[in-house]
Amino acid sequence: MDIERPLSANERIKQASNFLRGGIAEGLTHAETGALSEDDGQLTKFHGFYQQDDRDLRAERGKQRMEKAFSFMVRMRIPGGIVTPAQWLTIEKLAKERANGTIRLTTRETVQFHGILKGNLRPLMQGLNAVTLDTIAACGDVNRNVIATVAPWQRDHYAAISALARGFSEHLLPKTRAWHEIWLGEERISGGVVEEEPIYGRTYLPRKFKIAVALPPHNDVDVFAHDLGFIAIVQRGRIVGYNVTIGGGMGMTHGEPETYPRTADVIGFCKPQDAIDVAEKVLTVQRDFGDRSNRKHARLKYTIDTIGLDRFVALVQERLAVKLTAAKPFSFHSTGDRLGWAQEEDGTSHFTLFVENGRMKGGMLAGLHEIAGLGIGRFIMTANQNLVLADIPKAKRKAVQKLLTAHGLDGTFSGLRGSAMACVALPTCGLALAESERYLPDLVTRLEFELERFGLREDEITIRMTGCPNGCARPYISEIGLVGRGPGVYNLYLGGAHEGVRLNKLHRRDVNGDAIVAALSPLFEAYAKQRKSNERFGDFVIRTGVVAETTAGANFHENLSPDVGN
């Protein structure tokens, strides 16, 4: 690669960090500040957390002679999003005792704790460790939490793909003991033992790396939005292997057209036993060829577009013991979750709980506390920020239903609301340019009013909002995307595929809530009147010429309508 450009600052921090230790432990001893040093703030991501500050309070702090209201956001590593009821109770307890009392389900099938003070980090980590959970590599330039389609109602297949998700996570876990030393107080191995990261090396990856496993026809994980994806291929009732996808990714930067979201390419097929090796080799090619100078150009998607897909695949094939073969046919029909009860033939049931924007608090936590107290089944977090109460035995379904009803957790929602996602954004996320989680519910209410006028209340249209262009809620691959540009102002994207195979396209630039409703209402009306049978909203707006189709990340910024606005 062009090696002449200087390395990014993060590369130096990683290099000097002694396998991600840095000065974190020392920083914890400084009682006078709720913050850690800036450099250590880069390293803590590898430990699963970000330093944030309450942006609602920024204006008042100076006058109060206090520093910014720092706290930490801690993300867990939960491959496949599956925890036991006992683990759930621990998570809930820690959220109340050590965080801000809420649990945030994320699009990576995991839990985020918010508002953790520096002094509570260790007790939180130790509390998680006590129930065999951790936060290692939940953020940072490493393989992040591995997600998989949540389909406990397909028992055998689900067992296979969730085991594979765990396998990826374990195999690609950093080997440094830094997390255990800093958070659990594990003794440092001294003398002779030279630590190494056999897969990552001292500086880990150029950027984050995300893996998803999909079980068609559900594309709840948005497999094409990931650096690396595995699409299960089922033949004669069993998973015979996986189609491999590479190069998906959401993040971009406003005003920098050389940054763009990208849907992944399908590059071949592997057998189940070879999947972990495929993951390792894709990751190591990215490790070796990714851009370590410019972090905005460091994701796998840019590596592929820089060196070419064929060359990238060839580099992977070279390193593989068992080569990829031709991809097999598959099809997806949706990205959403199937809310409510699902029952298997033997009476085992699963309840998918709608969690608006993944934020759980108060009554919902109280209800789940009681359900977890029954000690049955599993709690599974979905990539749509919902929660599945899985594997409820026939005899217990009534008890669970009673608790759901008692706590008001079995309500019904419009198709739009059930298909909506928002990132956290304000007040905690340092990147947010606009509100997201705190605003989308209100906007959806306004849009519901429009949809009902046209008889579209039950239509599942994916709508996703983020407070910045980095794409945590995967807004560029939804039928309606809203990406924050500034306070109260968003870019409106349309035309993503309902089943998550196609990016959307910018429709209106810098629009506020009123303008969003004004832009969408006539389109809803036209859709209600003119759609073809089973035609999805995202397909309709392309067919009727509202927006041009985005066929690849490289043309995401092109073919904009003149009506987009400046």
Added chain:
Amino acid sequence: MPPAFLLPSTAPFAEEQIAALNRVISVTTPEQRAWLSGYLAGLQAASGGQAATPAAPPAKRAPLTILFGTESGNSEALAGQARKVAAKLGFAPKVVDMADFTPAQAAATENLLVIAATWGEGDPPQRAVDFYEALMADDAPRFEKTRFAVLALGDRAYAQFCETGRRIDERLAALGGARITDRIECDLDFETPANGWIDSTLERLNAEVGIKEAGASVIHVDFARPGGDSPTRARPFEAEITEHVRLSGSRSSSDTWHVAVSLEGAGIAYEPGDSLGVVPSNDPALADAVLKAAGVAADDTLRGALLDRLDITTLTAKQVEDFARETGTAALPAEWAVGRQIIDLLETAPGKLSAEQLTALLRPLPPRYYSIASSRKAVPDEAHLLIAGLRYTSHGRERAGVASIDITARHRAGDRLKVFLRSNPHFRLPADPERPVIMIGPGTGVAPFRAFLQEREAIGAGGRNWLVFGHRNYTHDFLYQLELQDWLKSKLLTRLDVAFSRDQPEKRYVQDTLWDVRGDLYGWLRDGAALYVCGDANAMAKDVHEALLRILADQGKQDKAGAKAELDAIRRDGRYLRDVY
């Protein structure tokens, strides 16, 4: 070198005057001193006054020991007054702190004037505890050769009013002491009755034991109002508020303010550790409610008194009795007053008082004292106060702290506060700037330590400084956080430990932090560190005291008695000082 020509503290001048004269005299040459004495003698003769005859050997003066036990400084101030009166009458008075005295020493005195404060729920002041306990012990000495009188200070708002003074008085009599006169028990408005009692008691004693001609040799000058024109409680300085900022975050469960006042021209030369007295005004709404409940038509004079002169909140058992008597209503039990205020009492039988009855029922409005949070060396002509607005509910009614809410909610920058100085000579930085200090100040208790740090920064003191701060929530209650960060960066502050009680499931307080760092704490004490505690007297100071005893036991590998002896030694060494309220 100590100057050889100082005036003795018994000279017939106010302390401040003695100090001022000493400042001049200590640097004079022998020629200057000779000139001055000749000049003054000539002046006196020329004015036709009686020529001084200092050369005559004075008759042996009767000794008088004035023993005080103080928490807030009032007893000590009165002891100083008593000393001046006694000196005037020809006694050889000596003022001693119970902290530095034993019952055996007391029993050896001939004439003993005790001025004892009661603290909290009937307890002796902390520094007087040892003396008090030894006096109450079975092996206490006999006081047969001692004449004594006791002035007890207290607060009628507490059930055990003047308990300490009462018990000392009874005990001295039981141990054979001869009462000069009956004990006086003084409430918060102690000044006039206390001074009157001191005068009459000493005159009576003088009649019994004084040297008759001694009075003739004393130049009669009235020093009853010491301090010249320094502002006092009765004549406070109207200080302009220059800064009025809430430090607590908007989501804090407390309401703490930084209030800076200008002392320009006030003649208030405070030292770090001193307090500023603030004469507050009552809540106008409450004053109106009190008038209404009493059934008194409000004229401006009466309303003004209720706003600025009378205590319309605190309710004492005596007032409950008085009210029943005046109104002819059934007496409520004494404990009824607990947690209630004047307004609650008036509303039990509304509309039954005349204006005179109402004012007679009410006590004078006491000032409130705030530890000064600044050093004049850092902010000349200013004093900074750290004030937590107090609001709570009791018996179904919202209550508000008189002064704290007056200052924080009814004042703003540009307004004026009535202030005066209350010196706190027992809470001073070490004389040695190299001596390490440990400062334990949770909540508004951090105030004097900000003053200490400003002072030590200003004078370039080299001693190490360790602050232990605590509050409820780290994010919203970290008072002066940025300043403390700067002081850590500049190394003025050597170490900072914190305890925030509500940030984790288990409550954490400063005493828990002290225990966690006990090894280092012990090391500092062994290095001669002076340890200061400021803040809440009822819980915090006691808990910290217990923690210190446990730490000394643990680290010194000794039993409880050993730890207590060690802490006592540290205290006697002037290295364990408290300013608690």
